[in-house]
Amino acid sequence: MDSIDVPLTQHVKSKKKKNKSGETKGAEHPGKMETGGIEVKEEKTEAGVSFPPTFSVSEIKNKQRRHFMFMKLKQEKRKQKMELKKKRKRQEKLLGDKAPPKQVPKTIENQRVYDETTVDPEDEEIAFDEATDEFSAYFNGLTNPKVLITTSDRPRGRTVKFCEQLRTVIPNAHVYYRRGLALKRVIPQCIARDFTYLIVINEDRKVPNGLVLCHLPEGPTAHFKVSSVRLRKEMKRRGKDPTEHTPEVILNNFTTRLGHSIGRMLAALFPQNPQFVGRQVATFHNQRDFIFFRFHRYIFKNEKKAGIQELGPRFTLKLRSLQKGTFDSKFGEYEWVLKRHEMDACRRKFQL
């Protein structure tokens, strides 16, 4: 609506009764002014043109004609856009090096509000904090991950399959049925048997929708919301099942302090020395506070190209809370809690 200047004399936008496709523009339009309900909007154009006769497409009561007008409007806009583009391209070609720099479109990631908790890699205090936190034993090579995967009570088929596939993806993982056991009683038993992680997949309406990740000796507990779960048989063009080799781990875009903690938590699920022979890689990609998990097998075709095949399940996680200490949702102290009305109010502010 911005740049269309409708001149007073030639009012081409009249109605076509029989033609439904808006392609042809017949020349015999009776120039007709839209009366009755013209909104005289204040255009931002210069004050020289008085009475710009704009009307909005929504004023037309007839649905087919309205649709036709709208289509025409859109085509006009698209045409102008293409013309602008062509013009710019021509200019760039002419000017060559001296052309104005390319305009970068604004995306939400571009416009992200700077988070003051972004970790500076040279910060000593944060380095010390991370070196002595609950994961230090893993990152110093003292413990090997051993994961227990379980579900909420009475899981349905999809959740069971998901657990099974997670077990093939995470090395040294064991699936056990829940059978109505209380987590607070399960946890001391796990600690006694040297488990380092407890994963509980919560199910709602036959579909997995939550994940509680508890680091075992005394570590933090993260509660995620799980969405978009795709099991192996639903994936197109996938490769064969993953082998027993330990995969490499990629963590993308965990920049803030909270992101660092979560990144370390997810990294500590996998053993520290990946077997490159297996050519498998697990990726946790954080974008806009959603963590996307993918599992691929790669092969180097030549020096510059690599092909990838997606295996394994695919799901997205969104952090809901991070609690200090093992699972204790009533009396535990929370390090971070998602408060939707406060934190989700600004579309450009992210916590991870």
Place this chain on the structure above:
Amino acid sequence: MGDSSRPCTVWLGSETGILKGVSVSRRQAFNFGDSSQLSRQHEVRALCWADAAESELLVAAADGTVKTFSLEKGAFTEARRCGDPAEDGSFVGLAVLDGGAALVTCAEGGLLRVWRDESGEPSAEIRVGSDVARMRQNPEHRHKVATGGKDNCLKVWDLEKPDQPVFTARNLRNDWLDLRRPHWVKDTAFIPGSDKVVTCTGFHQVHVYDPSTPQRRPVLEATFGEYPLTALSLPAAGGSVVVGNTHGQVAVLDLRKGLVRGCFKGLSGGVRSLQCHAAQPVVASCGLDRFLRIHSLEDRRLQHKVYLKSRLNCLLLASRSLEEPRGDGGHEVKEEEGDDDVDEVWDGMERVGEREENRKRKTSAEVEEMNVKRKARGVEEGEKTSKEQDDSEREAPAEEMREKISEDQEENPKKETPDEEEEQLQKNTKKRRKAQA
């Protein structure tokens, strides 16, 4: 060294063992401590002023030592061993008696000790029960302390007569199934002007006890939220109490009827410590989300927020005004001059097109202002486009706008280059107008 510690008005202890001082007026935070010798053993568990003049701080660490920090020198001066954390547990309370002559410490295991002189042995020792969560001193009668913990009811002790507690609270009545109610005192405070004690519990209750009445059960009970209340503080203007819980919810409750008056928003992690300022209607909070937040008590808005990189355990406010910089009058003088200029500017400006022009100037001025502020703060910032600043600053109060315009008057002749920026800004403002229209 003393230069950085003298203007600090808020002191915090962190889990990494670093003592942090924050100067609110200058918006700067300083770390005090040996950064080469950081260790989790030095985790600060309690903080308290060593004397009434507030020139020295006492810092109780997790390994059982109590260090003295001098504000004038800006360094730790002494350290003394006060108990063994292996048998007793870590410190839950620290207090000073007789103007600094004696030190009172309480550990989780239940041993309350009074330390005099420099000897390694305590001069008095009281067993307060087990699983103590907090010990607090009565600011009016300094020889009285209150302790409480998990299944350990509130007890008020007089340190001059250490055999028996002055007041022992009773647990609440059994519930409707005649089962004993669990009890978990997490924080206590003495109400000034009377003998009453307020406690907050792990079962989201706030109790008021009155030792002067024969009733040993709470006189008033109020509940807030569904999570354990971990910190408590009394504002200077009485009649209310500020509590915080493990979910980061901080609220002010009325002590006459026990109703929630309002909440303070912004915290995302569990509250570890709260303190209301003695003179100003301000409350400072710190917690596991690594931020210090200062809210105003009257309109419950956030005034200041400072990121301090470690989890914060305890907090101490200086009695003098937070904003007032000590011997730093330069700032205020500048702002007053700015105001004079502003009036002339307002008179001199045209009426028509004023909004548009103001908008433009405001945004470009804001860019400059933000840059200047940033440099002054000495904080690294990522790239911030002008549009973000538009959106964030659009609701700024009128006074701020005036100040910025005045500053812009001085800086306008310099800014002739960013034409593209201005074009973008124009487009932005027009888009916004269109959206509104």
